[in-house]
Amino acid sequence: MKILCTSADSLPAKFQPDEQAFSFFKSAGREGVGNIANTWKRALKRDGFAPDAATWDFVQFCLAACAADLACPRATSADGWTRVIELTVGLHEPLRWIGYEEHLANMLKLLTGDHWTIRLLGGGEALPAGTATAVPHDCVCLLSGGLDSLVGGIDLVTEKRRPVFVSQLAHDDSPRQIAYAKRLGGPNSHWQWSHGITFKGQREPSTRARSLAFYAFAVLAASRLSGERVQIFVPENGFICINPPLVPGRVSSLSTKTTHPQFIAMMQTLLDGLGVKVVLELPYRFKTKGQMLEGCLDKDLLDELASTTTSCGRFRTYNRTHCGRCVPCMIRKGAFHAWGPGRDRTTYVHESLAESDKSSGPDDAMAAALAVLSVEKQGLDRFLGATLGFADAAERASYRKVLGDGLSEVEAILRRDGVL
Known part of the structure; x- marks a missing residue:
């Protein structure tokens, strides 16, 4: 399975046999070419985003991996699950990524359970050169609409931190994401984005790489904050972080590794190597979900909202x-x-x-x-x-x-x- 993701202007005249191509941030206007986050770059520029090249290329790579995950059906693989994926990604500054291809392949293998080959080329989208404006926040917190992220947000604001909440658009959870962020952080404390991946053909429903879009959005949000190393909080209980298989047959990617400490460590290594000044935090990795509820710093607010989470x-x-x-x-x-x-x-x-x-x-x-x-x-x-x-x-x-x-x-x- 071959996937190519690059800017519309860098797409080759002809594609390889059985290759699915995607264009970043605007339509290529070509039959069979998918699209990733159409018009998003324009919106980011309007909203004052001016990330550095390392951050922007991290966003492009993560969205490309999400596109590959969606466009490669597991049912067509030899065992009905494990895929062999060749992913080629156009980046704005690919030279800083030299030597990380194997690390990226291993990181994605841990996340999805598949065999990946990574090729990184020039030709990615240029930076969204907006007029950067300061935002009054001191950290980033992922906000999914789930119970753990609600506890994480409550604890941060109770501790007098000033998080900006970042959400991945989800039709079922989007309204509650907005409501929770407004309740916890007030107005202008929330960015909610979608990967906007579209293409013709069968979509793989397992979406083991979907979390990469979440992390890409968080790192992008962190680029608007000041500080030597901006903290990105990933509120998830330790049992789900590790997600042990309940029965022997439920192994590998059958148990998701979205917030697994090993995956987070591999992603941190990548970000450090690229020079992206963020630190990924798993503050509840040694707590169960029940212990998170019991230890929440504002139990009255938690009791009011907890049952509305997903x-x-x-x-x-x-x-x-x-x-x-x-x-x-x-x-x-x-x-x-x-x-x-x-x-x-x-x-x-x-x-x-x-x-x-x-x-x-x-x-x-x-x-x-x-x-x-x-x-x-x-x-x-x-x-x-x-x-x-x-x-x-x-x-x-x-x-x-x-x-x-x-x-x-x-x-x-x-x-x-x-x-x-």
């Missing part, structure tokens, strides 16, 4: 209602249960994990139950296997504890609902 992996399948049985819903229920009775006012299609639901795909409640029984029989270390192989000795015990505690939160609702 966690469900099948939210659109059930007409924008939490299914109540997928892994994210189980973790959400377990967190509320740990926080205290009466806190969870979420509407679930399946209030009990014991309810049958054959239409929603894998039986995640049964997988969670098998994981709990496996830990009871064989111990936590045997269950985790090589899951913590990435962690250094100083942090391994903390990661082990958060995984054990997180599984215990899920176990509590499995037992409450009579699944165990």
Whole structure:
């Protein structure tokens, strides 16, 4: 599978066989050529963005990887999942990226589970040379519309930090993203963008690389802030950061690595090497979702808003209602249960994990139950296997504890609902 992403003016006259091409930020006006974030560069210039070349090329690369992830169907691969992707990206200043091709390929392999080959060329879009204006913020915080990002935002503003919130446009979550940012940071404290990737043909629904657009937006937002190294906060609980497979068959990219500490470390290495002055923070990597709720610095505000957040992996399948049985819903229920009775006012299609639901795909409640029984029989270390192989000795015990505690939160609702 071959993907080419570059500026419309740099597209070759002819493409390679089976190559899908994309143009950055404006339409190429050519049949079969997809587009990434049409007119966005013009909007950034109007809004006062003037990023340096390293930041801008990081944005272009991340959006190109998102386009490749969407345009390469897993169903056509040899095993029905793992793809072999050749990605060529036009950058504004490719020379600073020399020597990072293998690092990029390994980073994307960890994220998506595929085999990547990366080629970096000139020909990317030039910088959006807006008139830079200062913004009154001291950090960036990702805001998805989920429960963890809400806690992260509440904690930052309670600590008197001044975050600018960055969101990736999502039809189901966009209104609540706007509402949360306004409530926490007031007006003009939120940037909400979309990757705007369009093309003809089948779209791959697994979207394991979608988070790269989120990180690209955050790094771009950081370019408007002053400071030697701008902090970018990624509020995610430790259990989901590591996302251990509940059953042996659910490995590699079947368990997403969007906020995995190893992936974050690889991305930090890349940003440092490129000279992008940001630091990625995982402040809750040693806390479960329940512990995040219990430790929130403004529990009254959290109690008011928590049940309006979105966690469900099948939210659109059930007409924008939490299914109540997928892994994210189980973790959400377990967190509320740990926080205290009466806190969870979420509407679930399946209030009990014991309810049958054959239409929603894998039986995640049964997988969670098998994981709990496996830990009871064989111990936590045997269950985790090589899951913590990435962690250094100083942090391994903390990661082990958060995984054990997180599984215990899920176990509590499995037992409450009579699944165990």
